Amino acid sequence: MTGIERIGVVGCGLMGAGIAEVCARAGLPVTVVERDAQAARAGRLRITRSLDRATARGRLTAERREATAARITVVDQIEALQDRDLVIEAVAEDERLKADVFARLDDAVTSAHTVLATNTSAIPVIRLAAATGRPEHVVGVHFFNPVPVLRLVELVPSLLTSADTVARAETFVTRRLGKEVVRTSDRAGFVVxxxxxxxxxxxxxxxxxxxxxxxxxxxxxxxxxxxxxxxxxxxxxxxxxxxxxxxxxxxxxxxxxxxxxxxxxxxxxxxxxxxxxxxxxxxxxxxxxxxxxxxxx
The missing domain is CATH 1.10.1040.10 (N-(1-d-carboxylethyl)-l-norvaline Dehydrogenase; domain 2)
Incomplete structure (x- = not known):
């Protein structure tokens, strides 16, 4: 089972920014992809403001805040994710948009062992996995807002997700991020x-x-x-x-x-x-x- 060390996130809205932040806080390098340079700047600002709030409230030291920020790169080219061990899709909750992202990830991500995860709140994972040629590597990893605060993650394998993919995703969430996992079948809405x-x-x-x-x-x-x-x-x-x-x-x-x-x-x-x-x-x-x-x- 290959470990997960390099993280990619697609989308830097409220959820994507939070996911990038918790991964970087865990000491992992994170590349976040946005649709264009303007959105990338806005996403970077969103992450910076969250880190500043955490520092002001005593949840991060100034030193750790700087180290966390330095681990996050926000770009506007999806090809920057080609060597990631895990890519988490976190765009708007729209099935067509998400499926398009997965189709593009299938072309852009060249590593054969990369886990492709979706942060969807309710869309069945198999519908997104079907947009790729590697459905065995696709899994639902559903965080909750605000991501840096809430400890729960729903782990959602589809009917085609491999046992290795599930194990790698769960190990990453629990051991690297320190989150709690509940497993659920691939049905709309999952558990929560x-x-x-x-x-x-x-x-x-x-x-x-x-x-x-x-x-x-x-x-x-x-x-x-x-x-x-x-x-x-x-x-x-x-x-x-x-x-x-x-x-x-x-x-x-x-x-x-x-x-x-x-x-x-x-x-x-x-x-x-x-x-x-x-x-x-x-x-x-x-x-x-x-x-x-x-x-x-």
Whole structure:
């Protein structure tokens, strides 16, 4: 079983930047690919700001912050990933975009032992693996936002993923990154989102029907159930566009009403009210909007 030492990440939005950061914190060299030079600069800035916040809060020393930043290279050419041991796709939650990335990785990555991983929240892994000529090397490695803080990773092999690929991915996540792994079969939503998203959609329907205000729905679950965030604040953190995409993937696979996106969710996404990353969702936010980026072109 070949070890994983050189990491590639495709996409430097909220998730891609977080994945690159935790890999670099673990002492690994990371190459991140964005669609163009402007997006690469924005991605680098996103990583820098995250490292600065961690340093200001005492989670990183100044020395370790500099060493971590030095391990990360952000470029706009997918060919830069040709010699990576592991490449993690972290573009927007859109099946066509992700499949296109995997098709391009199949051409760009020349190492025969490279693990190709997807950070998809809900899309069945086999659909993305089918875009490559090496489905045995493709596996789901689903991190949670914010990646530097949350310890869980869902490990999702498809029907064609080899045992060696699964073992290498799990060893990397647990031993190198210090994360906890849950294994799940290759079904839409996996474990966490299959349980979480119906709850979030129920809260949106409650707000939509006027049963209770957004503030009272969130306060009810924080104070009544000891949740750290209410469901609508959590939807803002995840991103309303991402929540809708996960719901659509779940509904397409299972056709159960609880998975169908409520009209209010769709209207808000169409209006650009995406949550924290756009500065406004169910709540308003003062921080600088951080939009997800499209895959590298």
């Amino acid at each position: 989102n299959a349980l979480l998203v119906p709850y979030l959609l129920a809260a949106i329907r409650m707000a939509e029907s006027g049963t209770a205000s957004v503030e009272d729905i969130d306060r009810g679950m924080v104070l009544g159930c000891a949740h750290p965030l209410g469901p609508l604040a959590l939807t803002d953190l995840i991103g309303l566009d991402t929540t809708r995409a996960i719901a659509e993937s779940l509904y397409a696979e299972f056709r159960e009403p609880q998975y169908a996106p409520p009209p209010l969710l769709s209207r808000m996404v169409e209006a650009g009210l995406l949550g924290r990353k756009s500065g406004r969702g169910f709540h308003r936010y003062d921080e600088q909007p951080q939009r997800e980026t499209a895959p590298p072109g």
